Amino acid sequence: MAVTANKIAKHDPVTKHDPVWSAIREEAVRVAADEPLLGSLAHSAILHHERLEDALSYILAQKLGNDALPALGLREVMEEAFDADPDIGNAVRADLVAVNERDPACRGFLKPLLFFKGFQSIQSHRVAHWLWQQQRETMAFLLQSRTSEIFGVDIHPATRFGRGIMIDHGTGVVIGETAVIEDNVSLLQNVTLGGTGKETGDRHPKIRRGVLIGAGANILGNIEIGEGAKIGAGSVVLIPVPPHCTAAGVPAKLLGDCGCEQPAREMDHALPDTADDAQD
The missing domain is CATH 2.160.10.10 (Hexapeptide repeat proteins)
Known part of the structure; x- marks a missing residue:
């Protein structure tokens, strides 16, 4: 069944019912089979992880991490935000559905998750905004700065x-x-x-x-x-x-x-x- 804005089911961590994540994993399996050169990417970014939140934190940390903000530490910060506020994860899923429905260049959920900087910049901002709300303003600005440098999208953490x-x-x-x-x-x-x-x-x-x-x-x-x-x-x-x-x-x-x-x-x-x- 296609996952649409009208039919998107909220992720239920108890039953693990998550149609968006299931669709992403199915796409990753097909990519690994069709493009052997991308098998490592499919496994490290998607298939190795149990949740969409875990995959997203890995993808964003790999892109945004640097000497001042190591990828491993950045990933821990992102997972802290996702665990503290599950509604961030629901928003991530709704954003993926929006891109898939509205962008004629998009076919599925995997490509925006891996490659679309508009989508990725919003999700990075969601973490920066959570940090801002926790009065961790310096960390929020550091994440905002890296997002601007890498994706060319400048959104104030507030x-x-x-x-x-x-x-x-x-x-x-x-x-x-x-x-x-x-x-x-x-x-x-x-x-x-x-x-x-x-x-x-x-x-x-x-x-x-x-x-x-x-x-x-x-x-x-x-x-x-x-x-x-x-x-x-x-x-x-x-x-x-x-x-x-x-x-x-x-x-x-x-x-x-x-x-x-x-x-x-x-x-x-x-x-x-x-x-x-x-x-x-």
């Missing part, structure tokens, strides 16, 4: 994410400290969720459920992008955007209804045919 998030490609994404990204949001490369200057306090955008943000969009200031809204590629958004509305341009204007309940799932970046009703 940023709050929901689940079912897809960052497609990832390169050049910058998200500020007080930003909030709710469930089932999709954003593409070179998106900035930033401030407008040197303000302090709550100064970054609030992105509500189901929003789609096109490549190169800049959303600046403590403004709300309403549920199910769509932001056109290359836009500079300085005004709030109502729910289920499309905004585009420099500076962005409101162009009318976006035509569906959750653009993030449809991934249709087309803008309305006319902008006769555009508002300042």
Whole structure:
């Protein structure tokens, strides 16, 4: 049975029912059989582990570890976070399902887990955010710094994410400290969720459920992008955007209804045919 956003079952550590992890292991077995050169990777990264969390900590630690942050120690920190907050693992699974459903270049769960830096950067951030909440700010910033260096995605450790998030490609994404990204949001490369200057306090955008943000969009200031809204590629958004509305341009204007309940799932970046009703 296909694992979809509507049918995803939460991981049950008691019964060990975990459809996402089962699907990943099946994919890894096929890869090891079809590509003998990748057999070692399939075993070390996937088949050697009992849980998705264990595999993820191994994969991220191998990529992010360095002399200042040894891979073995980093893996221990990540597993500490996963064990302390099981909801992180549920969010990881929802993010994998989101990538598989929305990215036409994705076929299954194994490839984003192993290779997609947008997905990997979100999961690294989830650990950094947990560290931030534990008042371990220096460790959180160190992990954030390594994530930025390796994946090209710069997310402040305090940023709050929901689940079912897809960052497609990832390169050049910058998200500020007080930003909030709710469930089932999709954003593409070179998106900035930033401030407008040197303000302090709550100064970054609030992105509500189901929003789609096109490549190169800049959303600046403590403004709300309403549920199910769509932001056109290359836009500079300085005004709030109502729910289920499309905004585009420099500076962005409101162009009318976006035509569906959750653009993030449809991934249709087309803008309305006319902008006769555009508002300042």
